Amino acid sequence: MIVIVKPQASAEQMEHLLERIRQFGLQPMVSTGSERTVVGLLGDERLLPEGALESLPAVEQVMPILKPYKLVSREFKSTDTVIEVRGIPIGGKQIQVIAGPCSVETPEQMRSSAEAVKAAGCRLMRGGAFKPRTSPYTFQGVGDEGLDYFRTAADAVGLPIVTELMDVRKIDLFLEKGVDIIQIGTRNMQNFDLLKEVGRLDVPVILKRGLSATIKEWLMAAEYIAAHGNHRIIFAERGIRTFETAYRNVLDVTAIPVLKRETHLPVIVDPSHAGGKAWLVPQLSKAAIAAGADGLLVESHPCPEEAWCDADQALSPQQLMTLMGDLRKIAEAIGREL
């Protein structure tokens, strides 16, 4: 950590700063330049409470040197982590497209969804039994029995299932139903009590990026899970909130190579929620794979216009099939497979 001292700081204020630094078990190293005095801190800067030095009268600015995440960082583990889910690798050479409906509706809808997902060549399936909805008056998901419909339909075609957990009180149910990957949604990326609980489980977690979460905050959210013992974490970029109103969110493709450099964990992309429109999904999917994503989360539905939620962003079975063919070509162009 580097502390920049105010030009007008008094000798007494300076002494107080050095004393405080020593109180936290760190060693100050003063370097007096022509325009500014700078104090370097030797020792582990993570010992300092946030804001502890900033509040002192001598201090102009405090600049951290170390990154605040550790277990999830590439420095901690330099090789790519491949997470296996019932034999399906995520984070390796093979790219995984996780498809399925936004929302679990009926056993029949899940059955035909699962068949379409399987037929398109996808190896994992997604679907939500509990839905975070902006309005209290819209469909909130079918709830507990939805997991049964999903489990049954996916088992029939042999697909592992991915579904969103919003409430710590549902964890037992998720374990009982054998959910293969637990998804933590955008709005819960910093629901720290939930992160701690999934950190104690032995189930892989897809951690979606918060709507306006920085890369650093996202890595710290994953660090919460890892610090509680669960190291099987998959990052899912799903678009960020900006000033633009012509589409729902802005898919942040730059996050893909940046995350791949900062962390050893897999990175996937959700083009459906990012763009918010089915017609955008193919181009965004291709961009994500070309930029190095390890997989996708794609919404598909047996009959999109009759979907109970997000009807305008689901792909039809035929569109999903076409997309898989197109993505295969991109995968090959960059030396991967799908």
Place this chain on the structure above:
Amino acid sequence: MIVIVKPQASAEQMEHLLERIRQFGLQPMVSTGSERTVVGLLGDERLLPEGALESLPAVEQVMPILKPYKLVSREFKSTDTVIEVRGIPIGGKQIQVIAGPCSVETPEQMRSSAEAVKAAGCRLMRGGAFKPRTSPYTFQGVGDEGLDYFRTAADAVGLPIVTELMDVRKIDLFLEKGVDIIQIGTRNMQNFDLLKEVGRLDVPVILKRGLSATIKEWLMAAEYIAAHGNHRIIFAERGIRTFETAYRNVLDVTAIPVLKRETHLPVIVDPSHAGGKAWLVPQLSKAAIAAGADGLLVESHPCPEEAWCDADQALSPQQLMTLMGDLRKIAEAIGREL
């Protein structure tokens, strides 16, 4: 709801659109202009699932006419709601400054905090026993016993207490300790399960704005609480995330008059978290009151530089006292009192 039809839509696609509208129990009214055909929908547009019409081939754009919130809206109740907390009115002519430390630390720190808050003339006190922290490695709050320290200290000087709830499993504890106002923090503004639960309580709720929540999403989050039965909701603006890095967040003063027009509920402001620096608190507080806020949430600490968290944003007892004097003058200038 107004549907704008694509110029190139076929007669068949148009017919399909009208049929779908009728299936949802609404009456279409077609109006053919020189450049565009427009379909108005008679009936309650809230009957339509989101995205249901957008997915149809004839549709270019769908524009809602009705606002999606009801119970919290000014249309539903035209007069200002004043929420009484142990005799203290929030939302009336009198402005309330809720002060106290970021975090509950020790019984002694809470005792001297309470005395300073009382001495400055504040009528409610804030403090956190459970802290949402970006890093898993930093201080997470003292937990359950913190509520005891807080309750004891506040009772000694007769101040109602405000504290943050992050986990549904802590609700019984909050009720048992008689928390006077429950705060829902920024990161939980769209934790819908938590909103539903506090919606079932008979305790006033301060609902902080999400870091990048729109006014509409914020009103919808309040609508969740109201729809479950609890109408005593106080909005708290606390700065939004933007591109600017010179300060932590941007205090959105425009939100104050806009909310006061859209909702009948009280609106307060947290200048401490918005600016992130103690030296900014006085100017931001004055701006908030001048813009029409019904109160403030201010961080204060007996000895800011020794605070266990956010040391650089707490006011000292003397600074709090001075602030109250300055705000009293602003309050009088706009015909209110403090």
Place this chain on the structure above:
Amino acid sequence: MIVIVKPQASAEQMEHLLERIRQFGLQPMVSTGSERTVVGLLGDERLLPEGALESLPAVEQVMPILKPYKLVSREFKSTDTVIEVRGIPIGGKQIQVIAGPCSVETPEQMRSSAEAVKAAGCRLMRGGAFKPRTSPYTFQGVGDEGLDYFRTAADAVGLPIVTELMDVRKIDLFLEKGVDIIQIGTRNMQNFDLLKEVGRLDVPVILKRGLSATIKEWLMAAEYIAAHGNHRIIFAERGIRTFETAYRNVLDVTAIPVLKRETHLPVIVDPSHAGGKAWLVPQLSKAAIAAGADGLLVESHPCPEEAWCDADQALSPQQLMTLMGDLRKIAEAIGREL
């Protein structure tokens, strides 16, 4: 245009609204619903001054139906426009990578830059003689003679040149030197006097997106150029400003398919300025091409670390060569060529 009337509007206010609409040569069509009255406007809504109806007491909201741009829109011309620059097509099946240094430095640097650009297989070259710099104390470009260095070097290898125009007073110089494509930079996207002037020229224009320009504002800026007579416009996405600080800007790949749907004009991408780091350029370039971009603007330099500006974002000759090979595979995977 649709006007939503306030629920509490009086009959007199309503009458005033209808009268004003007629004064602007439009025909009002009133439709009274159960919760809201709506007024449709028949005629060309572009006749209305901005804000003219919003200021009336009866009006709650005004919603435009027509898009405000015309000449650049896909409705105006449904087929893709291909812009030919000395025989090189931009906007067709072939993808163009326009490479070269951020800044013109010396004749020798331009000579070796041009050779590297040519050797890598690029068909157009970029370079700046006038540089918009955040600080008045940093290198501002070599100025007029820079265009000579550039022209000479590019002519030697037969490459058309692209360079940025910042000041209307330099137009004659640009014409005299035969600049093949004039670039309008990010900071000048809404320099309307400059747009009008290049609108009067017979030279293709690359119009970069403003740092926080919406798609609609960007299309309107192009409409300025088109409305003054110059229809040879190329859009260049170069990253937008967001809250994220881990990289310079966020490359908005969603803008590519959205623009390709809204306009008939070519769309290219500048991955160098978007990411701000050379190591990000390959992944961002691949994503842009996969998403449908018609070309790229890439910074390259004979010796990046010695570049006079943006040293950390230029590719070396070898890196440019490798990139071209990688992009060729992506181009083939999507049925295009490079």
Place this chain on the structure above:
Amino acid sequence: MIVIVKPQASAEQMEHLLERIRQFGLQPMVSTGSERTVVGLLGDERLLPEGALESLPAVEQVMPILKPYKLVSREFKSTDTVIEVRGIPIGGKQIQVIAGPCSVETPEQMRSSAEAVKAAGCRLMRGGAFKPRTSPYTFQGVGDEGLDYFRTAADAVGLPIVTELMDVRKIDLFLEKGVDIIQIGTRNMQNFDLLKEVGRLDVPVILKRGLSATIKEWLMAAEYIAAHGNHRIIFAERGIRTFETAYRNVLDVTAIPVLKRETHLPVIVDPSHAGGKAWLVPQLSKAAIAAGADGLLVESHPCPEEAWCDADQALSPQQLMTLMGDLRKIAEAIGREL
């Protein structure tokens, strides 16, 4: 400047870094910590080209210590600068409200505007003869003769005039008409050629903040003007672009105290463009003054609903009069006058 070295940097890469630092005339000072090596640079870091060190293989991050602006900084001049315009002080104890129409329309409209501005007690007047408009098809201002209408109307009541300059080719006209304060608009905040030219004039300049300009970029834009000789600069905050769509822009009140700390120059606020609605102007104006602004730029019109542009954001003469009375009370509450 502080350079953080990559943990995996080789000895050779490290040596190359030190050599480059010396080549730029700076002295490296290496400090080896337990987790990172850090190199401090002694000397004036402004000698380094941007990106020059970032491109070296040994470098993880480069952190500047000095601020890049000088003449406009509080460090350069610690006392507040008061700018006198025909005897009217801007930046002192007295607050200035600069009112007038968005656009100059007719001699008669300017005459009645000037009378209303004067009658309300304002001491300066604003109005635009040249208008930056998003669409090429809307009213672009009356042009040259507009300055005559404005000058004549303002002279009749003895008010200095403020008007926007968009094009360097109009400077002679502005000087000839004796414009008292030149306004540089939001879209031209980084039109560096324009900044250089007004930097050579002996006329005060109001520099509006760019729509998404950081405080640092804004200060640098002012530094451009100051570096060319004109030190009479007034900052005007006018709202920034965010994700919020409920109002046009977000008035950034935090910028006021932050600028007052960073620079010695006056800071004013434009509440009309920030909120985009006349009904928001009073609350935003009060907030701005309470937060420490030295003045306001307010749109007023003899008959707002007939204004040729921005009809929904202008105050009527009566509303302006009322606002001035309200602001006077706020000014007194904070120990200033109006």
